[in-house]
Amino acid sequence: MLELPEARTAIISSGYYKEKITNEIKNVIATSNIKKVKVYGGKNYWTDLDGFFKLREDYPDMKGKSRNQFTYFREINNKPDILDRIKKSKNQEIKDLEKNVENDLNFLNFYKQIASLVGSSIDNAELKIFKEDVGNWHAKILIVLDDTNTPLAGIIGSSNLTIPAYGEMYSYFNYESDVMIFNKKFEDLFENIRCGINLNQELQHQEFNFLEMPIATKIDESVDPISEIDRLTKLVDMLEQKSDMLSV
Numbered sequence: 001m002l003e004l005p006e007a008r009t010a011i012i013s014s015g016y017y018k019e020k021i022t023n024e025i026k027n028v029i030a031t032s033n034i035k036k037v038k039v040y041g042g043k044n045y046w047t048d049l050d051g052f053f054k055l056r057e058d059y060p061d062m063k064g065k066s067r068n069q070f071t072y073f074r075e076i077n078n079k080p081d082i083l084d085r086i087k088k089s090k091n092q093e094i095k096d097l098e099k100n101v102e103n104d105l106n107f108l109n110f111y112k113q114i115a116s117l118v119g120s121s122i123d124n125a126e127l128k129i130f131k132e133d134v135g136n137w138h139a140k141i142l143i144v145l146d147d148t149n150t151p152l153a154g155i156i157g158s159s160n161l162t163i164p165a166y167g168e169m170y171s172y173f174n175y176e177s178d179v180m181i182f183n184k185k186f187e188d189l190f191e192n193i194r195c196g197i198n199l200n201q202e203l204q205h206q207e208f209n210f211l212e213m214p215i216a217t218k219i220d221e222s223v224d225p226i227s228e229i230d231r232l233t234k235l236v237d238m239l240e241q242k243s244d245m246l247s248v
Contacts, residue, residue, distance in 0.1 A: 007144035013040035014140045017110040030121040039111045042129035043137040077248045128243035151232035153182035181228045
């Protein structure tokens with residue numbers, strides 16, 4: 001999707017960032033026609049602001065700053081030793097933050113890797129953090145837009161068909177599934193799209209099933225008259241309204 005010839009802007013949002021995936025996305029963007037990237041994040045369900053700001057009691061250089069997630073992300077970005085500080089704490093509630101903060105550092109690193117392309121492959125990169133009134137954010141989104149800022153295609157997840165959703169109690173029920181919406185002119189291009197999941201050792205221990213072929217269906221405009229492009233446009237507008245820029 002990032003490689004669509006008409007794509008000029010990419011909107012990316014996720015809750016999880018692994019180094020391998022970060023490098024793969026960076027390389028694809030570097031060789032595509034994408035010129036602007038917006039990375040949205042923050043308000044992840046694991047981000048524990050209450051626990052994190054208790055760390056200030058041990059470090060004078062962290063005191064006196066406002067208590068919100070924008071300060072939180074600036075703090076973990078500006079303190080290279082933040083994980084060491086957490087490990088050294090005698091407060092177990094603070095020590096338990098280690099994995100959470102590490103995940104959020106991976107999010108910041110993803111943005112920095114994309115931003116490193118500015119001046120070479122892309123013209124601009126923005127880091128957007130969700131506002132306090134948004135609630136926890138767990139969605140995964142990729143949307144590409146053309147040079148008029150009109151959405152071309154988008155993937156929205158995690159729309160998991162999971163055990164809790166159906167009240168099932170046995171293993172290997174979960175199906176990871178996402179929704180892909182695209183302009184009708186790309187129908188032939190995406191007709192035979194296949195799942196790109198590789199069941200490597202990292203995933204084999206998890207209780208998930210993966211469908212190789214997606215379930216494809218057209219929007220019934222007689223029931224729901226909102227077009228594909230209008231749906232994606234509403235999502236792009238929502239992301240913009242619910243977030244603020246963060247400089248790191």
